[in-house]
Amino acid sequence: AQSVTQLDSHVSVSEGTPVLLRCNYSSSYSPSLFWYVQHPNKGLQLLLKYTSAATLVKGINGFEAEFKKSETSFHLTKPSAHMSDAAEYFCVVSDPAGNQFYFGTGTSLTVIP
Amino acid sequence: EAGVAQSPRYKIIEKRQSVAFWCNPISGHATLYWYQQILGQGPKLLIQFQNNGVVDDSQLPKDRFSAERLKGVDSTLKIQPAKLEDSAVYLCASSRGGLTGAFFGQGTRLTVV
Numbered sequence: 001a002q003s004v005t006q007l008d009s010h011v012s013v014s015e016g017t018p019v020l021l022r023c024n025y026s027s028s029y030s031p032s033l034f035w036y037v038q039h040p041n042k043g044l045q046l047l048l049k050y051t052s053a054a055t056l057v058k059g060i061n062g063f064e065a066e067f068k069k070s071e072t073s074f075h076l077t078k079p080s081a082h083m084s085d086a087a088e089y090f091c092v093v094s095d096p097a098g099n100q101f102y103f104g105t106g107t108s109l110t111v112i113p
Numbered sequence: 114e115a116g117v118a119q120s121p122r123y124k125i126i127e128k129r130q131s132v133a134f135w136c137n138p139i140s141g142h143a144t145l146y147w148y149q150q151i152l153g154q155g156p157k158l159l160i161q162f163q164n165n166g167v168v169d170d171s172q173l174p175k176d177r178f179s180a181e182r183l184k185g186v187d188s189t190l191k192i193q194p195a196k197l198e199d200s201a202v203y204l205c206a207s208s209r210g211g212l213t214g215a216f217f218g219q220g221t222r223l224t225v226v
Binding site: 036046049094104105 | 117
């Protein structure tokens with residue numbers, strides 16, 4: 001069975017400071033992991049994905065995530081937060097075939113000017 | 114490429130009424146998903162289609178929800194009769210599989226009063 005746990009329901013950072021959104025996963029198989037972002041009243045947008053290639057994955061808008069098997073983690077980071085990064089972020093694990101997706105409960109990111 | 118199209122964007126109905134949502138996936142995507150996202154929660158899978166066949170509908174409340182994907186392209190999700198707890202955003206997504214991730218529409222926000 002696959003699942004993800006997002007360790008923080010809310011994160012607040014100042015503009016220009018680093019962002020860290022934490023995600024731990026549980027999977028019976030070698031997992032495929034994704035991060036999605038959801039801005040208010042918008043659909044979910046794929047930020048980045050890990051599919052057993054490089055463990056450090058770069059995504060859109062300056063975000064990246066590192067897959068750490070020993071820690072069963074896939075944390076999302078960004079060196080410098082921008083006001084436009086304020087949104088809800090979801091960590092997602094898929095089944096081995098990439099056909100079914102299991103969502104975390106989400107982390108709401110607030111960026112303070 | 115064009116994204117996942119959903120309509121309507123917003124719907125307000127009274128309890129016990131019926132409502133239908135429409136989704137047109139990205140061209141060539143064989144897999145189509147309907148998710149329910151209640152405020153403050155992550156998306157929950159309602160039903161998954163592979164072409165025009167159902168892969169997973171284990172969390173679909175079949176006494177009131179129904180979905181179809183005729184001809185393996187667009188899909189409709191219906192609720193009849195609606196309850197107050199059905200108030201949520203209904204997200205449609207599509208995928209071509211192979212660990213590419215799922216692509217989401219903007220969703221339909223349903224309010225049941």
